[in-house]
Amino acid sequence: MDKVVSYEDSVHVVDRSVFPRCITADILKEIKELTVREDDVWLCCFPKSGTKWCASIIYHVLSLRGLLDTKTTDKEIGMPIEINFPIESVLRDFPNARLRHHVIAEWQSPRILTSHLEVRRLPDKIFTRKPKVIYVMRNPKDSAVSMYNYQPPSCPYVLKWETVCQTYLHGEFAFGPWWDHVRGYWGHRNEDNFLILSYENMKQDPASAVQKISNHLGVTLTDNEVRGVVEATSFESMKKRAVNTPLHRHFRTGQVGNWKNYFTVAQSEAYDAKVERFCQETGITFQF
Numbered sequence: 215m216d217k218v219v220s221y222e223d224s225v226h227v228v229d230r231s232v233f234p235r236c237i238t239a240d241i242l243k244e245i246k247e248l249t250v251r252e253d254d255v256w257l258c259c260f261p262k263s264g265t266k267w268c269a270s271i272i273y274h275v276l277s278l279r280g281l282l283d284t285k286t287t288d289k290e291i292g293m294p295i296e297i298n299f300p301i302e303s304v305l306r307d308f309p310n311a312r313l314r315h316h317v318i319a320e321w322q323s324p325r326i327l328t329s330h331l332e333v334r335r336l337p338d339k340i341f342t343r344k345p346k347v348i349y350v351m352r353n354p355k356d357s358a359v360s361m362y363n364y365q366p367p368s369c370p371y372v373l374k375w376e377t378v379c380q381t382y383l384h385g386e387f388a389f390g391p392w393w394d395h396v397r398g399y400w401g402h403r404n405e406d407n408f409l410i411l412s413y414e415n416m417k418q419d420p421a422s423a424v425q426k427i428s429n430h431l432g433v434t435l436t437d438n439e440v441r442g443v444v445e446a447t448s449f450e451s452m453k454k455r456a457v458n459t460p461l462h463r464h465f466r467t468g469q470v471g472n473w474k475n476y477f478t479v480a481q482s483e484a485y486d487a488k489v490e491r492f493c494q495e496t497g498i499t500f501q502f
Contacts, residue, residue: 225388231332232390237296245296245315245329248337253324254345255431257292260395261330261388262360263352264413266292268427270447272326272348275428278439281324291326330389333398344407346431349399352413353500354392355473355485358382362476379481383488393492400496414470414501420444470501 225232228239255272259265269292276282295315318325329336333349340347362378378387385391402408409430416423424443428435435443445451477485493499 231335231394232386232388234388241296241315242331242335245331246335246338248315248339249319250337250339250343250345251323251325252343252345255324255326256336256340256345256347257326257328257350258333258336258347258399259328259330259350260352260357260390260392262357262364264350264416265294265328265330267416267447267449267452268348268350268411269326269328270452271424271427271443272431274443274446275424275431275433275435276324276326278435278443279433281433282326292328294328294330296329296331332389332395333402344405346407346409347402348409348411348427348430350411350413350416351396351399351498351500353470353473353502354382354489355477355482355502356413356470357392358387359473359476361387375476379477383484393488396498397492397496400498412500417470418501420448473502 224235226235227233228237228242233242255276257265257269257272259268273282273291293314295318297314318327336347358378361382362373362375365373381387382390382392385393389395399408400410403410409426411423411426421440421444424440424447425435428440428443473482489500
């Protein structure tokens with residue numbers, strides 16, 4: 215295609231969902247047909263909902279019991295398998311990023327696999343082989359603000375806050391609609407291999423989050439081990455480790471409620487009205 219000069223040029227719609235143009239219908243089809251292992255761990259989140267954080271928790275929990283390949287590092291996890299675009303800075307640290315959904319076949323078990331895809335787009339075999347699936351949901355106001363601030367320096371266009379705010383609200387942002395994304399995973403909350411977590415609850419009580427994740431993975435941790443994982447995966451620790459790496463942009467504030475510094479009263483009220491209807495329909499509650 216021609217050079218991308220606007221947000222509208224950078225995304226397209228595939229079967230009612232919005233995707234970056236680098237994620238094609240062919241890639242989505244290949245992912246649906248991927249081989250799934252029973253000992254896989256699938257971490258799924260809407261973008262900017264704590265993906266790197268939760269991936270690091272999973273990594274540290276499994277590492278404590280020597281369950282991961284010794285060559286695996288926490289830098290190598292947390293990149294969604296569907297993100298196959300050739301970003302130069304990413305390719306230097308992750309040389310297989312372009313065909314990541316192909317490369318994972320070579321990984322040793324257990325694999326930590328990350329995706330921003332809706333649950334209906336995950337591999338079909340997830341629902342027959344039933345590997346562990348962890349989904350983290352974050353309130354849409356903070357998620358939108360985080361995405362607004364995440365725009366890479368190499369991006370040929372700069373999104374205004376008003377554009378991000380409105381596209382999130384109306385389900386027009388990449389990997390959206392946000393509402394369908396959360397609703398889809400929430401529908402699997404009672405299945406034994408699914409664990410649904412709230413970003414806000416994780417921030418409020420990280421030790422409890424670590425315990426829930428470790429229990430879901432079948433790993434029993436001592437109180438000291440839980441404290442060690444909490445410390446190793448704290449925002450401050452992860453931000454420090456990311457200095458001078460392409461990952462540093464993933465760590466800005468990590469706060470709940472930062473949206474208050476960006477939303478106008480009218481914007482907030484528009485989100486509140488839609489969130490209220492959404493929560494009434496689903497039974498989900500969010501902290502803002």
